[in-house]
Amino acid sequence: MAVSEPTETKPVVQPATIGADVAAGTAAGASDIDAMLPRRRSRLLRFGVPTAVAGIALVVLGAVVMTEGTTWVRLSMIGAGLLAAYIGIDRVAKAVFGATFDTGLWMAAGWLALITLSAAFADLLPLSEHEDVSKTLTVTPMLTPDLLSSHPLGTDSQGLDVLGGVIYGARVSLVVGVGATVLGMVLGAAIGLVAGYLRGIVDAAVGLVGDAMLAFPPLILLLAMVAVLEPSIFNTTIALAILTVPTYIRLTRANTLLFAQREFVLAAKALGAKNRRIIVRELLPNVVLPVVSYGVIVVGALVVAEASLSFLGVGVQRPTPTWGNMIAAAQSRFESDPHLVFIPGACLFLTVYALNRVGESARAVWDPRQREL
Amino acid sequence: MLRSLGARLLRLVPVLFLVSLGTFFLVDLVPGDPAVAILGSNATPEQYEAVRAELGLNESVVTRYFDWLGDTLRGDLGESLTPPTQSVTDLIQSRLPVTIQIATMAMLISVTVSIVLALAAAYRPGKVFDRVTSGTAFAAIAVPQFLTGLLLIFFVLFHTDLVRWFVLVAGIAGAVLIAVRAVGGVTDHPPGNERVRAAAIRAVLALAVVGFAVLLFARFPEFPRQGFTRISEDGLWPSLRDAFLPALTLAVAEIAIFMRLLRNDLITTLQEDYILSARAKGMPPWRILVRDALRPSSFSLITVAGVALGRLMGGTVIVETIFNLPGMGTLIVNAIGAQDVRVIQSSVLVIAVFYVLVNLLVDLSYSQLDPRLRRGRV
Numbered sequence: 227m228a229v230s231e232p233t234e235t236k237p238v239v240q241p242a243t244i245g246a247d248v249a250a251g252t253a254a255g256a257s258d259i260d261a262m263l264p265r266r267r268s269r270l271l272r273f274g275v276p277t278a279v280a281g282i283a284l285v286v287l288g289a290v291v292m293t294e295g296t297t298w299v300r301l302s303m304i305g306a307g308l309l310a311a312y313i314g315i316d317r318v319a320k321a322v323f324g325a326t327f328d329t330g331l332w333m334a335a336g337w338l339a340l341i342t343l344s345a346a347f348a349d350l351l352p353l354s355e356h357e358d359v360s361k362t363l364t365v366t367p368m369l370t371p372d373l374l375s376s377h378p379l380g381t382d383s384q385g386l387d388v389l390g391g392v393i394y395g396a397r398v399s400l401v402v403g404v405g406a407t408v409l410g411m412v413l414g415a416a417i418g419l420v421a422g423y424l425r426g427i428v429d430a431a432v433g434l435v436g437d438a439m440l441a442f443p444p445l446i447l448l449l450a451m452v453a454v455l456e457p458s459i460f461n462t463t464i465a466l467a468i469l470t471v472p473t474y475i476r477l478t479r480a481n482t483l484l485f486a487q488r489e490f491v492l493a494a495k496a497l498g499a500k501n502r503r504i505i506v507r508e509l510l511p512n513v514v515l516p517v518v519s520y521g522v523i524v525v526g527a528l529v530v531a532e533a534s535l536s537f538l539g540v541g542v543q544r545p546t547p548t549w550g551n552m553i554a555a556a557q558s559r560f561e562s563d564p565h566l567v568f569i570p571g572a573c574l575f576l577t578v579y580a581l582n583r584v585g586e587s588a589r590a591v592w593d594p595r596q597r598e599l
Numbered sequence: 600m601l602r603s604l605g606a607r608l609l610r611l612v613p614v615l616f617l618v619s620l621g622t623f624f625l626v627d628l629v630p631g632d633p634a635v636a637i638l639g640s641n642a643t644p645e646q647y648e649a650v651r652a653e654l655g656l657n658e659s660v661v662t663r664y665f666d667w668l669g670d671t672l673r674g675d676l677g678e679s680l681t682p683p684t685q686s687v688t689d690l691i692q693s694r695l696p697v698t699i700q701i702a703t704m705a706m707l708i709s710v711t712v713s714i715v716l717a718l719a720a721a722y723r724p725g726k727v728f729d730r731v732t733s734g735t736a737f738a739a740i741a742v743p744q745f746l747t748g749l750l751l752i753f754f755v756l757f758h759t760d761l762v763r764w765f766v767l768v769a770g771i772a773g774a775v776l777i778a779v780r781a782v783g784g785v786t787d788h789p790p791g792n793e794r795v796r797a798a799a800i801r802a803v804l805a806l807a808v809v810g811f812a813v814l815l816f817a818r819f820p821e822f823p824r825q826g827f828t829r830i831s832e833d834g835l836w837p838s839l840r841d842a843f844l845p846a847l848t849l850a851v852a853e854i855a856i857f858m859r860l861l862r863n864d865l866i867t868t869l870q871e872d873y874i875l876s877a878r879a880k881g882m883p884p885w886r887i888l889v890r891d892a893l894r895p896s897s898f899s900l901i902t903v904a905g906v907a908l909g910r911l912m913g914g915t916v917i918v919e920t921i922f923n924l925p926g927m928g929t930l931i932v933n934a935i936g937a938q939d940v941r942v943i944q945s946s947v948l949v950i951a952v953f954y955v956l957v958n959l960l961v962d963l964s965y966s967q968l969d970p971r972l973r974r975g976r977v
Contacts, residue, residue, distance in 0.1 A: 438617035442951045445913030446931070450947045453935045454628040530743045537745050538920055540935050553745065557921075560749065561757050571746045579741035 270321035278314025281307045290373050331587055334580035341577055345397040348390075354381075356390025357545045371565060379569050382552075383559060388566065391547035392573050398459060398548045399577065403529040406466035407521050413467070414474020415517050419505050421475065422482030429479075436472040444469060448531060452540045462541050466528050477520060481513045516593035522585030526578045533574055549574045607959060615955065619671070622948040623664055626654065626940045650680070676945040681937045687945045690930065695949065697827060697926035700838070701918065702911040704846035705853065710904065712850070713857035718888050720858070721865035733862070736855035744914050748848040748921040755844060756824055763816050770812020774805040781805070825923035845918040853907050857900055864896040871895075898965065905961030909954050 284307030288300045316329040344351065354376055355361045362385035369381040371388075379388040421432040439447065448469055455461040485491065486509065494508050535541030536550025544551055549570040556566030634642075634650040655663045670677065676687035720729040742750075754762050781801035786794075822844050828837040868874065869892055877887050916928030923929070927946055934942035 434613055435617065437614045438621065441614055441618050441955045442947065443909035443911075443913040443954055445910075445916055446947055446950050448913075449916065449931055449935065450622070450625060450943060453938075453940070453943045454625060526741070533743055534745060534917055538916065538932055540932065550745075553749070557749070560753070564753055564757075567749055567753075571749070575742055575746065578743070579738060582737070582741050 267321045270317045274314045274317030274321060276314070278311050278318060281309070281311030281314055283307070284310065328587075331583055334583040337576055337580045338584065341396050341573070342400060344393050345400055348393045348397060351393065353390035353393065354387035355385075356387045356394055356547055359384050359386070359545070362386055368559075368563060371569075380565065382556065382566055386547070388552075388569055391552050392549070392570055395547045395549045395552060395570060396573065396577070398542055398546065399529045399532060399574075402459060402463050402466065402532045402542075403525045405463045406528050407470065407524045409463065409467035410470030410524070411474055411517060411521055414471040415478045415513070417471070418475040418478025419482050419509055419513065422479035423486050423501070423505055423509060432475060432479075436475050439472040445531070445534065448535065449538075449540065452535060457541060457543050459542055459546070462532060462535060466531055469531070470524055470528070473524075474517065478513055478517055481516050482509055485509055485512045516589070519585070519588035519592040522581055522588050526581035526585065529574070529581070530578055604963065607962060611955060611959065615952065618951050618955070619668060619948065620664070622944050622951070623667055625944045625947070627660075653680075671945075671948070677941055679934075679939055680941050681939045687942055690942065691927070691946060691949055694925060694927050694930045694946075695953075696829075697924055698912065698915045698919070698928065700830070701842050701845050701849065701915050701924070701926065702908065704839070704842055705849035705911050705914075706904065706908065708846055708850040709853035709857055709907070710900075713854045713861060713900075714893070716854070716858045717861035717865060718893070720862045721869065721892075722884065722888060724862075724866050729862070733859065736859050739851055739855035742852065744848060744852065744917045745921060747851045748845070748918055751844055751848055752824065752921070755822060759819060763819050766812050766819075767816040770808055770815075773812075774809040777801060777805040777808065823922075827922075827924045842924075845915075845922045845924060848918045848921070849911050849914045853911070856903065856907070860903055861896060861900050864899055865892055868892045868896045894968065898968065901961060901964060901968070905958045908957050912950055912954060 285304050286307075288303030288307060292300055292303070312329070312333075319327050319329045319332070355365070362381075365377075365381055365385035367381055367383050367385040369375075369377050371378065371380040377387050377389070379392065381387055382391070417432055421429040442450070448465055451465040451468065452462070455465060491504060491508050494504050499508070532541060533548065533550035533553075536543075536548040537554045539551070539554060541550060542548045544555070552570040553567050553574075556563065556570075560567055634647040634654070634656075638646055638650060651657060655666065658666075667677075674688055676691065678684050679687055679690065716732055720732050723729060778801070781798065820840050820843075823841055827841045830838045865888070869888075874887060874891060877891050878884075882891075912927075915926055916932060918924070919926040919928035920932060927950060931943055931946050934940075934946070
């Protein structure tokens with residue numbers, strides 16, 4: 227019956243494929259079986275290596291070599307190549323690191339590392355002018371992407387380099403996203419810890435203010451705050467941090483309540499520890515992991531929020547490039563030059579996707595309440 | 600029931616009070632002199648004085664707040680501060696319906712589509728359909744709304760033929776898949792009337808899929824790039840058509856969120872004993888999913904749908920900007936550009952109150968859906 231196996235978990239090794247080995251071997255644990263499988267491993271490698279190489283070759287062919295080809299053909303070549311490369315690398319990685327290796331997760335982490343490093347060392351990279359319009363008077367505007375030229379991702383309508391814009395935009399996104407998350411986390415966790423431990427009137431007051439802030443839809447609250455602030459990177463960070471505070475208060479409070487009843491807190495109290503010591507030394511270390519692991523997902527949400535504000539023209543303004551304001555600027559020529567929208571858009575998507583992916587696994591490991599659900 | 604309603608309403612009073620206080624002080628939070636912010640630096644002293652008097656800045660904060668609150672409760676939100684001067688109440692009255700229509704349509708689309716997808720995924724968990732939809736949903740959550748909107752514009756408006764052919768091919772492929780499955784599926788039923796009926800249902804389903812695809816291919820609606828037709832002007836259809844792409848833009852991420860949630864809850868519910876007993880009685884799987892498992896699995900969906908309405912109300916700001924619709928979102932964004940604090944203040948307040956009331960309704964609907972909540976802990 228179809229509905230019958232809801233939580234069917236895939237066995238790490240398929241018995242059918244390893245019949246001979248198991249028959250030859252003795253009763254062994256899963257990892258031993260894994261180690262005894264040279265045949266399965268070599269088959270994975272035999273399939274994986276050529277697929278990965280062919281995929282990468284297809285991407286290179288579509289992106290660099292066939293510069294004369296039709297856009298659609300090249301794009302489908304790149305797409306198919308990326309898919310093949312992913313499948314191939316996945317097989318190879320599973321063969322090398324074991325069948326439970328999560329290739330997608332590591333690729334997500336890799337993308338985050340790439341974007342963070344290039345944003346951090348952007349000043350050292352040989353990028354063309356991306357910010358000052360007066361320096362691009364001699365540059366041809368609206369160059370199409372050509373990975374081997376000095377404008378690998380092309381130029382926009384004012385001759386500004388798109389790759390440079392994307393990398394410096396990553397800097398804004400990451401600084402704002404991470405900065406606001408850390409700020410909101412510290413504030414929210416402090417308030418939530420105190421409210422969850424002291425309970426009573428403090429808890430009620432904090433809960434009320436939190437409820438009032440959550441009564442505004444997030445983007446509306448953000449717009450209201452932005453309306454009274456000068457648009458700058460610093461102010462955007464502050465507004466986004468305030469936005470996350472009530473959520474962090476709730477999260478920290480809920481986790482504090484879990485631990486405040488436990489015996490070690492009672493023991494500390496019986497030993498005469500002051501409230502401050504209990505909160506900082508007993509509760510904080512237990513609460514910090516779930517709160518921080520949730521932070522990765524919050525960074526993703528705030529990167530989107532920052533991009534939305536820039537897109538609406540009320541966030542970080544030109545000449546500072548951000549993914550949001552690059553997309554907004556490219557909107558007027560969207561039909562003829564969609565790549566100006568899709569390049570920063572793809573960076574935004576990949577970054578948020580990677581943050582969600584990494585954040586989900588962080589929460590699965592570190593958040594006790596998440597594991598129960 | 601009435602007592603719990605009363606308690607909830609009572610809890611709302613302090614929240615709404617704080618909300619009104621927050622929006623009221625928005626005017627004072629503007630750095631510098633509000634009059635200068637509104638008029639610019641080139642006005643005469645008399646003009647500044649007039650604006651200050653209009654804002655009531657010469658009176659004490661408490662008087663100003665209660666004057667403002669009294670007016671607001673009577674439905675008078677004052678006049679906009681930047682030209683053209685008009686009643687903010689009228690402005691909001693003309694704008695709010697557009698936003699509500701888009702948010703409602705988005706909600707309907709996302710709930711319907713996500714229920715269908717979640718049922719189909721939970722029907723055979725871990726199989727191809729389930730894995731593809733779950734993976735796609737996880738990716739769809741990471742697409743910002745403005746990007747979804749631009750992608751829809753790119754394909755549906757700029758490359759309409761591509762979409763039409765895709766619909767046709769997908770429809771025919773879907774029907775073929777249903778037919779192939781039917782050949783195996785029908786023989787599960789005992790020969791006679793029941794088998795004929797099962798075959799007929801599958802045939803109708805396949806025909807409906809093909810018919811819908813062909814209809815869409817032949818008469819693909821001409822969605823506008825921007826602009827909006829109100830419901831009253833020209834019947835229902837033009838308005839629904841104009842709001843469809845904006846609503847779909849908002850719905851995409853919500854579909855993904857709802858679907859993941861409902862799928863997981865369905866799979867948990869399907870492990871309950873009463874499902875086993877229904878199956879033992881020989882109930883067909885689809886009937887078990889829809890009649891027995893769906894309702895008890897839908898509670899977290901309803902909670903999340905309440906929260907999602909807040910995202911939708913916020914998200915309309917973005918789709919209204921992209922599709923240039925005369926709703927609350929463009930009103931707020933334009934008011935921020937013009938530094939018209941009063942319009943911002945009033946719009947934010949109206950949206951927040953609306954959101955709070957909808958969440959109250961969501962809370963109350965629990966006890967209607969779950970009899971266990973009607974008595975006991977409320």
